[in-house]
Amino acid sequence: MGSWGLSSSQNEGRLDPTYRYETSWILPPRLLFFIRALLSLYAFVTLFFIFGWNGSHGMSEESRHSFSYFTHLTYWGLAFYYAFAASHSCSYWLTGTSFLARWPRALQGAHAMLYSTVVVFPWIVTAVFWALLAPSDGFSSPFSLWSNTSQHALNASYALFEIVFPRTEPPAFLQMVPIVVILGLYLGLAYLTLETEGFYVYEFLDPRTNSTGIVAGYIVGILAAAVVVFLIVRYVIVLRLWLTEKKLGMAGKFRSSGKAKMVVGKSPTAQRQSEVAPTNRPSPGLMS
Numbered sequence: 001m002g003s004w005g006l007s008s009s010q011n012e013g014r015l016d017p018t019y020r021y022e023t024s025w026i027l028p029p030r031l032l033f034f035i036r037a038l039l040s041l042y043a044f045v046t047l048f049f050i051f052g053w054n055g056s057h058g059m060s061e062e063s064r065h066s067f068s069y070f071t072h073l074t075y076w077g078l079a080f081y082y083a084f085a086a087s088h089s090c091s092y093w094l095t096g097t098s099f100l101a102r103w104p105r106a107l108q109g110a111h112a113m114l115y116s117t118v119v120v121f122p123w124i125v126t127a128v129f130w131a132l133l134a135p136s137d138g139f140s141s142p143f144s145l146w147s148n149t150s151q152h153a154l155n156a157s158y159a160l161f162e163i164v165f166p167r168t169e170p171p172a173f174l175q176m177v178p179i180v181v182i183l184g185l186y187l188g189l190a191y192l193t194l195e196t197e198g199f200y201v202y203e204f205l206d207p208r209t210n211s212t213g214i215v216a217g218y219i220v221g222i223l224a225a226a227v228v229v230f231l232i233v234r235y236v237i238v239l240r241l242w243l244t245e246k247k248l249g250m251a252g253k254f255r256s257s258g259k260a261k262m263v264v265g266k267s268p269t270a271q272r273q274s275e276v277a278p279t280n281r282p283s284p285g286l287m288s
Helices: 029-056 060-068 070-095 105-133 142-152 154-164 173-197 212-247 268-276
Strands: 250-256 259-264
Touching: 029 060, 029 070, 029 142, 029 154, 029 250, 060 070, 060 173, 070 105, 070 142, 070 154, 105 142, 105 154, 105 173, 105 212, 142 154, 154 212, 173 212, 212 250
Parallel strands: none
Antiparallel strands: 250 259
């Protein structure tokens, strides 16, 4: 496992030769696909239902403005990540080779970077919303309660699922760079929205209600929180790998001879061989 740059599998010449993004240590590929597809569907239905609700209640401008909010942008990211992740798990389950394995190396790297944002950003969105932005007197309607719960609470469960259940390796430390860069770019979008639309997307960025020092403190604090969350997530994944693969011997469930198999108690080299080129012969390391 490469801590700073490439993972061990990447150093061997391929991004993900053992299908860690497509498989789980406990869920068979078929079930992992269905769960990911269902979560993606829920996220897309939520987004488009909000658009429909706004349009039918004379608030179409709210839908247009939503693309200036970090909450909505990260929720779109969750929806699309889970759609792609589901397609990768499905293609691996059906054919034994995922779409991800057939993609150009640049797109494979982009998927790895998207994974890093999915397991980090939802925690920041949830913490900032409930600490600074949630209405103190409660939500004004059942729709407002549902939409905010979906985007500011359930989003964290999306991140938790991808931390706990797939066989993914921990993100390399260099993945912190795009995390910080994306947050910096969003800050530029927030102030671009002020210039073009005439409003602050978040009140804590408004120097008219907060001093410039407080605004700067919020910005630096959120950037620092992103780094801390990244490190926590990274080592939770390290702990998951140690617990499931080393202590419990649950190296994963894979597609073999048309159905999922669980590899138990194998060395990393033997595990990769069984994942990349499974055979139809019974193996003492395979359990149905």
